[in-house]
Amino acid sequence: DPEMVAKGEKVFKKCKACHQVGEGAKxxxxxxxxxxxxxxxxMVDGFKYSKVMAAAADDGLVWDHETLSAYLENPKAYLPKNKMSFAGLKKEEDRAAVIAYLRSFD
Ligand code: HEM
Structure with a gap:
């Protein structure tokens, strides 16, 4: 849905202090x-994740709609001691939009 992707691009402004997407992203x-x-x-090469994120990965955490939405709603509650210093996206529609935006980048 291109409207969701466009809305998600706006929501992603909150993420840009720390994350890049697209060609040439670092x-x-x-x-x-x-x-x-x-x-x-x-799984990103060259990025040093926290111990809890690495452990969640070993336990098989996969980023699908449900897990991403839960993490983005309240990162510290979802994965205590993970190192993403972000309060979270409280609105379900903002989470859905930013997920749609992320899905537009393979
Ligand atoms: C990790 C998304 C905001 C710093 C992640 C991951 C996702 C994500 C999906 C897991 C990546 C993976 O498993 O490879 C987002 C989105 C944001 C956002 C959509 C905005 C809505 C931020 C902000 C910061 C940040 C503002 C910095 C203040 C980090 C860090 C990690 C991370 C350091 C690694 C966590 C760890 O290893 O424990 N983010 N993020 N993020 N994010 Fe964010």
């Missing part, structure tokens, strides 16, 4: 988010 404070949808957590 790891910054947070990992590059290209292709994150549908992938196991903690």
């Amino acid at each position: 790891n910054r404070t947070g990992p590059v988010l290209n292709g994150v949808f549908g992938r196991t957590a903690g």
Whole structure:
């Protein structure tokens, strides 16, 4: 849905302090988010994840709509001691939009 993707691009402004997407994206404070949808957590080459994110990845955490939405709603509640310093997206529609935006980047 192109409208959702456009809305998600606006929501993603909150993420840009730490994350890049698209061609030429680089790891910054947070990992590059290209292709994150549908992938196991903690897999970006060259990014040093927290111990809890690495452990969740070993336990098989995969970023689908449900898991991404739960993480983005309240990162610290979903994965205590993960190192994403972000309060979260409280509105379901903002989470859905930013997920649609992320899905537009393989
Ligand atoms: C991790 C999304 C905002 C810093 C992640 C991951 C996702 C994500 C999907 C997991 C990546 C993976 O498993 O490879 C988002 C979105 C944001 C946002 C959609 C905005 C709505 C931020 C902000 C910061 C940040 C503002 C910095 C202040 C990080 C860090 C990690 C991370 C450091 C690694 C966490 C760890 O290893 O424990 N983010 N993020 N993110 N993000 Fe964000």
